[in-house]
Amino acid sequence: MTATRFHTPATLDEALGLLDEHGDDARLFAGGTAMVTLMKQSLLAADHLVSLQRVPGLEGVRLEADGLHIGALTRHRDVETSDLVRVYAPLLAHVYSRVATVRIRNAATVGGGLAHADPAQDPPAALIALDARVRIASRRSVRELPVEELFVDYYETALAPGEAITELIVPRQPADAGAVYLKFLPRTEDDYATVAVAALARIVDGRAHGVRVALIAAGPTPVRATVVERALEGAPITAEAVRRAAEAVVDAVDPLDDFRGSAGYKRDMAVVFTRRALERALGLSPA
Amino acid sequence: MHLTVNGNPHDIDVPAGRTLVDLLRDDLGLTGTKEACSVGVCGACTVLVDGRMVASCIMLAAQVDGAEIVTIEGVADGELLHPLQRAFVEAGGLQCGICTPGQIVAAKALLDANPAPTEDEIADWMMGNLCRCTGYYQIREAILEAARVSGRAR
Amino acid sequence: MVDYHAIGTPTPRVDGVEKVTGRALYAGDRRLPGMLTGRLLHSHRPHARIVRIDTSAARALPGVHAVITGDDVRGHLYGRRIKDMPVLADGLVRYFGERVAAVAAEDEETARRAVDLIEVEYEDLPAVFDVVDAIAPGAPLLHPAFGTYPGTQPLDVPSNAYDHTVTERGDFDGAFAEADFVFERTFSTQRMHQAYLEPHTSLVSVTDGRAHIWTNTKAPHSIREVLTVTLGLAPEQIVLHHSHIGGDFGGKGTPLDLPIAYFLAQASGRPVRMVADYVEEFMAGNPRHATLTRFRTAVMRDGTITAHHVEYFVNSGAYAAYKPGGRIGGATRAAGPYRIPNTRIESIHVYTNSVPGGHMRAPGGPQGVFALESHLDAIARELDIDPLEFRMHNLIAEGDEPASGDQITRPRVRETLQAAADAAGYRDAKALHVGRGMAIGDHGAGGGVGNAEVTIHPDGAVTLGTAIFDQGSGTYTTLAQVVAEELGVPVDRIRFEIWDTDGTGGEDDSGIGGSRATRVNTVAAHAAAQDARTALTRVLAAQLGVAEADVALRGPDVLTPGGEPHTWAAILAEVGRSVTGRSHVDERGPTHMTGFAAQIAEVAVDPETGQVTVLKITSAHDVGRVLNPIGHQGQINGGVIQGLGYALMEELTFADGQVTSLSFGDYKIPTMRDVPQLTTVLLEPDNGIGPYQIKGIGETPNTPVAAAIANAIADAVGIRISDLPITAEKVYRALQNRGAAAQ
Structure with a gap:
């Protein structure tokens, strides 16, 4: 692995300063699971690794009026096992528990995972379905962005040079909503998904409300399937309505061929799993 | 940097790009930890950092500055084997042995967190430790047996 | 029925404790003073002429001690039998991944950088990847010089x-x-890919005109023989030392980079170690x-x-x-x-x-x-x-000749299949989209030559000398059981002396492979133990002043007519010297004993996705006497699960001749979460080979799995997948095509 300098700034400001100072030669470094792998494979090189490990206050989950605030350095495993997350966003706790293996979840951080922008990673499906936002800091500004808008292309985010994700803000999951995450793993349980779907919906007077559908591994970025949501929003809940709505997902996805299936197969599976996720979320089939 | 490995303190300078597995094997001579897949999938390089199991092949040494590390060499109490180590030998939970240090360290992390796991919980936890020899059945048996033995001892 | 105390008893591995404590040393754990790291440049073309290689920048890099190319090793050909492979590409590359040049440097990082500095200019040649294309008229000929290669x-x-x-x-x-x-x-x-988790590793030190080698090969004597040709050395100039082997499954019978490590050690005058990374394993393994x-x-x-x-x-x-x-x-x-x-x-x-x-x-x-x-x-x-x-x-039944042409004594294939069907509930009712399928395989134990030496020490300890490099299958444990059995001592009394290739005193030794270890080496250990018993009897007779014929060994006791019972250990302690027995056995002939395996897989198919879930595998085996039930069951379990991977997911994928599945992230093997319920049935042993009437078990559990699963899928949803692996997508497409055809 190429030689680098490993900086351990003591404050966020110092860390952001190092990013500014070294520009393209610097990379923010968190749990390392993705970055070290990429560096070992020579897919990424950085002279300056700016680690956040000494920066206080970036780790942990707390509940505020607008929802859960999850520090960017919080480990996947800590989100999965957090009582706050299990109570106020159970879908999110579940989805984090489906990422890779315990060993990876023990190291990988929430912010690092999002910044990595691997379209096969699980969390964005739930985060998009739950209307989560990320807080992004640079030396010049602090801004918030819906997770849905964070991903712009294959392994590419809307983060500008010098910016860092500092926090994730997740509105409380409606207590009366059905919430489901289905991850299609036809090979092994430790594989990336062939396709995966998060679905969230409430039933009000026999009609679907607040429908949210998001997919990962279904294109160059995680996607929100608004076509499906719109097709179902306010509609009477029938198997036929759900089937028709799920078929619309083909217009939202743009899968790539890989070891987990051809693009065509993934497109077909996106339909199947969107339908199944909605059926469960809406109580048409057992969870 | 400073770290503690199996209770022994070390002060050591390492290049920024050095992985934890290389630090353990090459700088500290602790070759019980193995590197196989090199991409965090197989679990052969599993060690505990402050009690949490991690993949030492995709963690930089610099990340564990100030941490307490436990490797396979630190699992036994001197010559007295850990119940997991004894159970792996007795149940046939190993053959070639290359994944075994990682399996045992991972299983130790499991039993530390959950002293009486179900078969399902064992599989969930251990699915990150690949084994090509055993088909896993005797590994699962060994972990169940070690949990039983430890449970009786408490 | 012979009453055994050690044979047939569940016996924990004799190398278990060193392996669970991390003390067991594998080739990659060895360090030698002054050791350099070797790295390879692999071809990035499937078929091309090498026009030019420029190594000057690599050589100039500080810390680089040697850079070699095909020019430096011209004429050195490698091959287990057919010696058709140059140690480094000789003016021509024939596959993507072929070894083209090698570097020895102070450390891994420098070696990698040096490799990146080597420039190769290629002139592409037409390439052919498929067997049908390769035998078609006009196909590019890969080896026009075939016939001139040794072998x-x-x-x-x-x-x-x-x-x-x-x-x-x-x-x-x-x-x-x-x-x-x-x-x-x-x-x-x-x-x-065999997917052993320990990559190929070679450490070579050339001292006093001898090449000292630590590598993960399970057949050290055979490899030494091959190396004499490849390296141009006499057998006595090559010595392979023991290390534990981190998985084999056939893949550790040919040490991929070893000849290169030798030439790098020669060129640099330093010991050189090469450890493949898993990209190289997938791209350029065997x-x-x-x-x-x-x-x-x-x-x-x-x-x-x-x-x-x-x-x-x-x-x-x-x-x-x-x-x-x-x-x-x-x-x-x-x-x-x-x-x-x-x-x-x-x-x-x-x-x-x-x-x-x-x-x-x-x-x-x-x-x-x-x-x-x-x-x-x-x-x-x-x-x-x-x-x-x-x-x-x-x-076939007794007396029939099978289509395979094998000669088989007592073929219990029908009994094995019936036992599998009975245990699997083959005729039981099934849920919708659940199917059961069966398949049969068999594999006679391979033959070879083997050596053993058993020494009984005056303190009662027993040492077993062996040339075997156990690759994980548990041969040391079964050999210890044999010696313990024949000497009437507990298994934990047996100490091992694992020989390097000098240790057999010039005798050949076939090592491990083809399920031969149990067949050949139990015979060798048995013979050496018997020889040691004879020697012990002679010493005891002299000490007790009786005729040798009057000395009877019963477990730890010596009985003589009318005499007091003694323990032989006590008498040997009085004598104060050790006794040794040796064997060299030749079991090269074919065996007419085979061990059948019959398996029934039960699967559920999701018709909407094509996903196949293997619910249950029943594996019935026509076995001989089982020497160590723990190890025997381990072979079945591991073999079946490798078969599951073969059936459903494992595949080196290619694009234009280049392997694309280059990591365990993309090349998936089953995890603990992916294994089905497994039921094993062992037939009552009634025949076998050698002094204990054994049969091999290393290979048969792996053989029928894929077919049993394919047949179960056919039973579940009526479609036949004829190309492995049976991915969900293939099943889905086949179901769709059938649906389309039906409309």
Whole structure:
């Protein structure tokens, strides 16, 4: 692995300063699971690794009026096992528990995972379905962005040079909503998904409300399937309505061929799993 | 940097790009930890950092500055084997042995967190430790047996 | 029934404690003073002439001690039998990943940087990847010089099909003319990596004119023999030292980078260690071969198979070098233990511009059996005969000659299959989209030569000297049991002395492979223990002042007529010297004993996605005496799960000749979460080989799995997948195509 300098700034400001100072030669470094792998494979090189490990206050989950605030350095495993997350966003706790293996979840951080922008990673499906936002800091500004808008292309985010994700803000999951995450793993349980779907919906007077559908591994970025949501929003809940709505997902996805299936197969599976996720979320089939 | 490995303190300078597995094997001579897949999938390089199991092949040494590390060499109490180590030998939970240090360290992390796991919980936890020899059945048996033995001892 | 105290008793591995404590040393754990790191430059073309290699920048890099290319090792050819592979590409690369140049440097980082500085200019040549294309007229010829390589004869007509054998029996054409039905089908199998978790490692130190080697090979004497040719050294100039081996499954019979490490050590004057990374393992290892099998089979209305034509094409890859026999079996497995009087079996090995294949667990067996057992199942279903009955009708009984041509004493294949069917509940009711399928495999234990030395020390300790490098299958433990048995001592009394290749005193030793370890080496250990007993008896007789014939050893006791019972350990302590027994056994001949395996898989298929969930596998085995039930069961468990990976997911994928599945993130093997319920049935032993009537178990559990799963899928949803692996997408497409055809 190429030689680098490993900086351990003591404050966020110092860390952001190092990013500014070294520009393209610097990379923010968190749990390392993705970055070290990429560096070992020579897919990424950085002279300056700016680690956040000494920066206080970036780790942990707390509940505020607008929802859960999850520090960017919080480990996947800590989100999965957090009582706050299990109570106020159970879908999110579940989805984090489906990422890779315990060993990876023990190291990988929430912010690092999002910044990595691997379209096969699980969390964005739930985060998009739950209307989560990320807080992004640079030396010049602090801004918030819906997770849905964070991903712009294959392994590419809307983060500008010098910016860092500092926090994730997740509105409380409606207590009366059905919430489901289905991850299609036809090979092994430790594989990336062939396709995966998060679905969230409430039933009000026999009609679907607040429908949210998001997919990962279904294109160059995680996607929100608004076509499906719109097709179902306010509609009477029938198997036929759900089937028709799920078929619309083909217009939202743009899968790539890989070891987990051809693009065509993934497109077909996106339909199947969107339908199944909605059926469960809406109580048409057992969870 | 400073770290503690199996209770022994070390002060050591390492290049920024050095992985934890290389630090353990090459700088500290602790070759019980193995590197196989090199991409965090197989679990052969599993060690505990402050009690949490991690993949030492995709963690930089610099990340564990100030941490307490436990490797396979630190699992036994001197010559007295850990119940997991004894159970792996007795149940046939190993053959070639290359994944075994990682399996045992991972299983130790499991039993530390959950002293009486179900078969399902064992599989969930251990699915990150690949084994090509055993088909896993005797590994699962060994972990169940070690949990039983430890449970009786408490 | 002989009463054994050690044989047959569940015995924990003798190397267990060192392995669970991390103390066991593998080749990659060895360090030598002054050791350099070797790294390779691999070809990035599938077939090309090397126009120019510029190593000057690499050589100039500080910390680099040697850079070698094909020019430095010209004429040094490697091969287990067919020596067709240059140590480094000699002006030509024949596959993507071929070793082109090598660097030895102070550390890994420097070596990698030096490799990146080597410039190679290629001139592309037409490449061919597929066996059918490779034997078509006008195909680019990979080895025009075939016939000049050591271990080869010129071909009558130059061809990529370097080995084409045909065996014909009976009135082949006549039987087809009279057949009620003729079934034709084609099956194919993929390349599979052995996926041992310890990558290939070679450490070489040249001192005093001798090459000292630490590598992960399970057949050190055979490899020394091969190296004499490749390195141009005398046998006594090469010594392979022991290290533990981190998994084999056939892949550790050919040390991939060892000759290169030797030449780097020569060039640098320093010890050199090369550890492959897993990208190199997937790109340029020695995987299980891809095959293509075409069948034509004649069947009568009552289900009797009368004639069978097998065309079994093996995609050798660019070289034959990694195959211990120059070819692999499998063609006869595609004929099987069936009573078919008229057969033509063709086995065709073909060079292509792809990674050379090597051995993996029952080489050729899973390929041939997948094809045959799928084909027979399909025939049974087309004839509307139950697949179990169809097999029972055609399987051999005592005295029948099988289509494979094997000679088999006491073939218990029907009993094995019936035992599997009974244990699996084959006839029980099934849920919708659940199916059961069966398959049969067998594998006779391989032969070879082996050595052992047993020393009984005055303090009662026993040392077993062996040339075996146990690759994980547990040979040391079974050998300890044998010696303990014959000397009447507990297993934990046995200490091991594992010899380097000097240790046999010049005798050859076949090492591990082809399920031979149990067969050959239990005989060797038994003979050495018996020899030690004889020597012990002689010493005891002299000490007790009685005739040797009057000394009886009963466990720890010595009995003499009318005398007080003593323990022999006490008497030997009085004598104060050790006694030694030695053996060199030759068990090279074929065995007519085979161990059948019959398996039934139960699967559920999701018709909307094609996903196959294996619910249960029942594995029945025709065994001899089981020496160590723990190790025996471990072989079955591991073999079945490798078979599951082969059936459903594992595949080296290619694009234009380049392996694309280059990590364990993309090349998936089963995890603990992916293993089904497994039920094992062992038949009551009633025959076997050697002093304990044993049979091999290392290979058969792996062989039928893929076919059993394929047949279960056919049973569940009525579709037949004829190319491995059976991915969900293939099942889904087949279901869709059937749906489309039905409309």
